[in-house]
Amino acid sequence: MALTMVEAAKRNSGDVVKAAVIETYARTSDILRVLPFEDIAGNALKYNLEGALPGVGFRGVNEGYSESTGVLNPVTEPLVIAGGDLDVDKFIVTTMGADQRTSQEVMKIKSLAHRWTLAFIKGDSTALTKEFDGLQRRLTGSQLVWNASGSGAALSIVKLDELIDAVDNPTHLLMSKALRRTLSAAARNTSVAGYITYSRDEFGRQIMLYNDLPILISDNSGDAYAATAFNEAGQSGGSACTSIYCLSLGDGMLTGIQNSDPAVTDLGELESKPTYRTRVEWYSGIALYHPRCAGRLGGIIAGAATA
Secondary structure, three states, X not given: OOEOHHHHHHHOOOOHHHHHHHHHHHHHOHHHHHOOEEEOOOOEEEEEEEEEOXXXXXXXXXXXXXXXXXXXXXXXXXXXXXXXXXXXXXXXXXXXXOHHHHHHHHHHHHHHHXXXXXXXXXXXXXXXXXXXXXXXXHOOHHHEEEOOOOOOEEXXXXXXXXXXXXXXXXXXXXXXXXXXXHHHHHHHOOOOOOOXXXXXXXXXXXXXXXXXXXXXXXXXXXXXXXOOOOOEEEOOEEEEEEEEEEXXXXXXXXXXXXXXXXXXXXXXXXXXXXXXXXXXXXXXXXXXXXXXXXXXXXXXXXXXXXX
């Protein structure tokens, strides 16, 4: 059974350090807070993705059925290796305390969480062969809804609803803070509207919901790892668009995969120089078990939403 990082931290409550590491990932990234992860053996996951259902029909007495079978497409999802090393000078630890290493380790974990979130959305193994393919590259055909033709347009609430309908059992929306503000403003405009409510996440922080779907934020880092800036192409050109994603998270839908929980390893003092080295590393990826477990609304430019 796949577990979110919040649940995994509770599972590892006996190991205070490991639980704290996992919780830091969950606090840093909305995606890592809610995405369930399935532990797998080996370095890749193989499964069959439903392609087409078999045909059925009606028959008369003493008649037979026409044989028909469904289509299953074999898929292999590899695990990728993400992480990094950090060194803290022995002088700093001796004169300022061991908590200086802890602070640097927390910063490293946060950086990895932001970078992983970027790969979850924008990952492209043809450009960077060592990362996994993200949603933008995977979602095509009926799972890619265009907000407008050409070089894009301001968010259409009708198109947002169309995106939600393209996903089976949707659980979350994923967008930038800028688009969340656009939705909030639309809800206050009686000529546009939109059903907006508010709740709290697992850490007590306020979250916004559209049509009862919690809105996940893709750009909490506010740095180069922001994943949904207005820098995408529209359906037929332009470079000032962004996207909204609708997700169905859970067993048999969209999940994360990992060989084990993220690790932070103390490598001790280096022989080559008087510094203490820590390695942060994680073997992970994502799996889309269902052809309608996620969808993308592309071609959205900055501006007030329309009905």
